[in-house]
Amino acid sequence: MKTISIMIPAYNEEDVLEQLYEKLTFVIEAIPNYDFELLFINDGSKDRTLEIIKEMRETDHRISYVDLSRNFGKEIGMMAGFDYAKGDAVIIIDADLQDPPELIPEMIKYWEQGYDDVFAKRRSRAGETWMKKWTAKTFYRVLQKITKIPVQENTGDFRLLDRRCIEALRTLRETQRYTKGMFSWIGYNKKEILFDRNPRAAGETKWNYKKLMDLAIEGITSFTTAPLRLSTYFGFTISLCAFIYMMFIIAKTLVIGEMVQGYPSLMTVMLFLGGIQLISLGIIGEYLGKIFTETKHRPLYFVDEYNNEKVMFEKKERHYESKGI
Numbered sequence: 001m002k003t004i005s006i007m008i009p010a011y012n013e014e015d016v017l018e019q020l021y022e023k024l025t026f027v028i029e030a031i032p033n034y035d036f037e038l039l040f041i042n043d044g045s046k047d048r049t050l051e052i053i054k055e056m057r058e059t060d061h062r063i064s065y066v067d068l069s070r071n072f073g074k075e076i077g078m079m080a081g082f083d084y085a086k087g088d089a090v091i092i093i094d095a096d097l098q099d100p101p102e103l104i105p106e107m108i109k110y111w112e113q114g115y116d117d118v119f120a121k122r123r124s125r126a127g128e129t130w131m132k133k134w135t136a137k138t139f140y141r142v143l144q145k146i147t148k149i150p151v152q153e154n155t156g157d158f159r160l161l162d163r164r165c166i167e168a169l170r171t172l173r174e175t176q177r178y179t180k181g182m183f184s185w186i187g188y189n190k191k192e193i194l195f196d197r198n199p200r201a202a203g204e205t206k207w208n209y210k211k212l213m214d215l216a217i218e219g220i221t222s223f224t225t226a227p228l229r230l231s232t233y234f235g236f237t238i239s240l241c242a243f244i245y246m247m248f249i250i251a252k253t254l255v256i257g258e259m260v261q262g263y264p265s266l267m268t269v270m271l272f273l274g275g276i277q278l279i280s281l282g283i284i285g286e287y288l289g290k291i292f293t294e295t296k297h298r299p300l301y302f303v304d305e306y307n308n309e310k311v312m313f314e315k316k317e318r319h320y321e322s323k324g325i
Helices: 017-028 049-059 072-084 101-112 130-146 163-168 179-185 211-224 226-256 263-294 312-324
Strands: 002-010 034-042 065-067 090-091 117-125 154-161 190-197 303-306
Touching: 002 017, 002 072, 017 034, 017 049, 017 101, 034 049, 034 072, 049 065, 065 072, 072 090, 072 163, 072 179, 090 101, 090 163, 101 117, 101 154, 101 211, 117 226, 154 163, 154 179, 163 179
Parallel strands: 002 034, 002 090, 034 065, 117 190
Antiparallel strands: 065 303, 090 154, 117 154
């Protein structure tokens, strides 16, 4: 039988894990002719998340877990899941039950029809403020316009990926990651299904506006150099305007002369030019920072424990080699 891995990244999710497990087991036990692996990625949780996962594993052999040595973030946590997942296909689902497990049978149906990436698109987003909805919609519109790849709007990480998609993603070892863009970048045969996203079943969201802004900047700088080109256009336009204004001042001085005046306009122009320069330097700094981080060639993550076994770095490297990395 084919094996399907259900990957659940988790960070401080003790309040919702038991509800998630009950719903997942109810869904997968109604799906015949498949073996399932429930792969939890504990991303350095500080509560009882890991302890609860271990307790569930004692009674259900389908549960596996990867305990990262610290909190590396969800993007890196998913990369660890790609490395350790055993299934012929991998379903990514959040632990907070905002993504309904009831969609899993439909995802498997389309996978069997030949689709490699079956992704769930949010038709509505319950439990989110209008501000968050508006900023998300604006971000996706901007990203779609400035990138050369089709990034799906209102689509998160909830999806089914065929094994060949997983192998393609595992070759992308960059440390500054925007996985939603990578799903689009690798291509393959995709299928969209719509769903209404639920509010969190319990606990609090880990994504505040600062983290969402960092993720947005990561997405833009990871898949396009448009901000650098935009700063070039700004510089060229301002230089052209400054040259035209300079010629106007010279002509005016030669014809009618010029008194010493214009302090407010001079300060306005100086502050405007200084602001444009700082913005351009900030954009360049973002890209330089990414280059600096990537040139270190550090491992993406370290695993403290995998299924009750302590993991040494050498063992992890052999694990990668056995998987073809």
